[in-house]
Amino acid sequence: MFRLIRNVVLSVLAVIWLVPVYLLIVNALTPVSEYHGEPRWIPGGFAIVENIVAAWNQSSLGLGMFNSLLYATCSALIAVLAAGLAGFAVVVMPVRRPTVWFWLIYLGTLLPLQIFLAPLFKAFVGAKMYDTSIGMILIYAAICVPFAFFIVRNYLTTIPPEIAEAAKLDGAGWGRLFAQIHLPLIRSSLFAAFIFQFTWVWNDLLFGITLTTSPDRRPVMAALAEINGGFVNVGPPVVLAAALLASLPTVVLFLSCQRFFVSSLRASA
Template sequence: MARYLRNGFLITFAILWLIPTYLLVVNAMTPSSSYDGSPDWFPGGFGFFDNLSKAWESADLGLGIYNSLLYATLSAGIAVFAAAFASFAVIVMPTRRRGLWFWLIYSGTLLPLQIFLAPLFKAFVDVNLYDTQLGMVLIYAALCVPFAFFVVRNYLTTVPDEITEAAQLDGAGWSRLFWRIHLPLVKSSLLAAFVFQFTWVWNDLLFGITLSTSPNIRPVMAALAELNGGYSSLGPPIVLAAALLVSLPTVVLFLTFQRFFASSLKPVG
């Protein structure tokens, strides 16, 4: 009896969780010409590609997708490698005050991001990084480092000390220890951190609308926000079709690398 209650409880919450996604898909497929202003619960036609075409032309989604792909890939990659170097230094190398270094780096995730907006805006304008691709990559990479460090560092603590000691007895230096031994051992945590940070950068709107303004610089979420605000006369189905399209890359990425999330939770030893 308890098993049936548990399964019924889980199914009920799964259905409630999926209702917004279901409504998004159904209304994104509704032809904009037949949309009456109220959400459709059942498909009344198939106008998804027409809606998507209008959204693509109105908000220049192609350029926004390219920018977000560039920012998310480079920033997450830079952050993950920086986190790997920092984790190796804190955990494997004989570093003093390891706890202090951990909290110093990880504290970047504890502060609300809104407090960075005003000083970042002023600093970016002063150094000519405002509304540039380089500026977007740098700020996203910096913001991604703390959480990536948290994931990689915690996984690196599960690597047995005997591995490092044996390698050092064989004459391995710090460079070889990092590149040839520890980095391959923690690759699952690196990929998991990359997926997390790629998803965050892709879905970010706050810094996208604060530090960029040109269509050839702004990320896709900023383009989607402009479509939702400046082109509201086009109708909700067009906006929803665009939202469904821009959500697909992160879903595909997560499903592709989902096995690394499970393996990153298992200790090396």
């Protein structure tokens, strides 16, 4: 009985999640001339290529996707490496008060991001990093560290401490212990953290419109917001086609790394 109820609930949740995706795809396929202001439930044509081309030509969507790819890849890699080192220090190394260090780092995920905007804006302008690629990578990396640390640290707690003790008896230092023993063991958690942080950076709009102004620095979501702001001129199907294109990289990344993602979450739980 419990299994039946669980399957019904999961099926209902899946349908609720899939309906907006279905509407997005159907209306992105619809030619602009066939769209009359109401969402379509049945495709009115197959104009996805024309709609994507229109969005690409009338905005900086392509440049925004390149910028987001740069920001998401670099910042997620930096955050994952920092999280791995921090998790190793808190769990494996004999630091004092590891619980305090855990909450001190993890606290970054509990604060609303809006409180950082004003001081960040002033700091970026003062440091001449406003509207620069390096500035965006650094702020994204800093924000991504706490949650990545949470994932990696939880995974590290599942590794038997006897492994580290045996390696230290063989003369391994902390650097070798991390690079040659623990780093390969936590690979799946690093992949999972990378997927989470890559997706978050790719989908971010708040910092994209706050810390950048020029089209050659703005991420894809800021470019998509620009298209959405002018949808009267291009038509809703063009906006939806652009949104569909912008979502593809994260979907491809998740599907390609799904095995590492699932195994890491199971071990961390």
